[in-house]
Amino acid sequence: MIPMAKRLFIAIILLGLVVGGIVWFKYFRDGMIAQFMAGRVPPPVPVTAQTVEPVTWEPGIDAIGTAIAARGVDLAIEAAGIVRAINFEANDSVAEGAALVLIDDDSERAALSAAQASLGVALTDARRAQTLTERGVSAANTAETAEALVESARAQVAQVQTALDAKTSTAPFAGVIGIPRIEVGQYVSTGAIFATLQDLSQMRVDFTVPEQQLGALELDGPISVSTEVGDFRAEGRITGIEPQVDANSRLVSVRAEVSNPSGRLFPGQFLRVRVSLPAENGVIAVAQTAVISSLYGDSIYVVRPGEGEGALTVEQVFVQLGRRSGGLIEVTQGLAPGDQIVTSGQNRLSNGAKVVIDTSVDLSVTDGQSDG
Template structure:
């Protein structure tokens, strides 16, 4: 019995030992096989870093408004007798736009003019009598005062009459009429909007850190996301205070709008143009890889036998402009960097250049 048990233990040990030996043998053979394999080079696109002319700027969003634009209001109440414009008409300065019923004022003007005529006649008679020595000087003075009072009354009635005829304060494009013929209106009622679209203003804000870069007359460019409008202009106003809530500075620029394509209230992208800088090292933004350890760029190096390998270089980044970003530290002019395909790369990996796909190499607007 003991002999059989001993033989069984020996056989079990041989089986277990064989299994363990086979596992180690298999792992060693796999390791030898893999160590002899060379991964193929990773295809990447590349670009050679060269100093560029950097066109810095301050980007912001703004709202358009006309250089001259008002809501036209009724000056004197009454019934609307005539609406002398249509929506989107181009009107001239002093062109009559609205006529309010003025029959009462005209009658009052006629009465005031008649009273003035009588007063002037009385004053003339008083002067004649005074010159003949049969009239008192006080009578002449009273008559003259009556004339002045009558003239003031005529002027007052004429002003009330003029308030019934509403004219354009400047040339521009008028909006949709908000009153109708026969409607009774009160003073202050808005009857249309008038906008001069030949010159437009743009209001926008920039961070307080950029105050030093704001100058009166500084160049700006604006662009609309609707209709493809773009224009150049100049800064005409800088608010002399920082908003304590937003820490922003309000700025106003003026641009030309000869075609009238831009209208008040539109959303605009604004860029304040700053002086160009020469010799700035910049790279495409697609070349930058960001991680918890920082920003890095893969630089292509030449190894043994002209094989190409990449080196992961951590860089310090600066300003952005268009599709490019300034590299303050880490790159030098002449370095060839990877612009796409970084997701399959590690430090020291072999690469193959495939520049069949070209990236946008502009420095921005």
């Protein structure tokens, strides 16, 4: 029988051999993997690229605006009374001077008839007094008094006619009328709003810009507007610039006019406004997807020739950025015309990495507009 101490010793030896074998195998495996990876060349990373070329940059000022009818009013009742007729329906196109609402005018018509009759009597008396005066039968002041009565009667007729005319509300200009707010048979007071009238052929656009951009604005400068819904777009001109800056918001109010022949733009509608500024030639602009932003700054991977025929590598170049527009961004420093830059696939790149350009994607630069 093997003594206890000897058995313990043998167990320790066997345990040491097992542990040593495991450690040796780990170092052997790691060494073989490192040797394999050291001799392995990673394949080139597929990326899309764009050749930097100067473009014509169309700077501008972007703003948010509100559409306002060039001529738009709330139509009100001029004289109180019972509504006898409403001669329009919602969204009718009405002509200037068209009768829209008729208020009961029986008393005014009766008063007009009485005033006209009084005028007729006064005219007859005046003619008689003039004849008698010419014959020397009557004093001259009698004819003068009769003539004064004629003028008084005429004034009375005009006054009653004005009151009668006020019973008919007419369109002050041609346009599109809104929803009627009164009903036939309803009693309405003077000043009651019965509809809105909007001339939609020409629209105003009110918007604001920061005070820093005030110097770029000029009267009659071109603008364009577009809506959030649909594909409506219209061109116009600046008609007014507020000659003061709002002390609270530091914004300047601007007004422009745009044509609206199709009638698709309505007062109160939200608009995106762009004030066009003179175009600039020779600006370096690249796709915004090419720019990598980090705590160290903005950078772009530039494709460089590598070792071997047709081999390509990338160099991370830090750049200075300028204005933006849509999918483009201006590069003021760091790139030169003719540089080939990576526009996608940067997440798998590092400085000096090998790349292959994927030509299946068209990344041609077509947009040169800017936000200024």
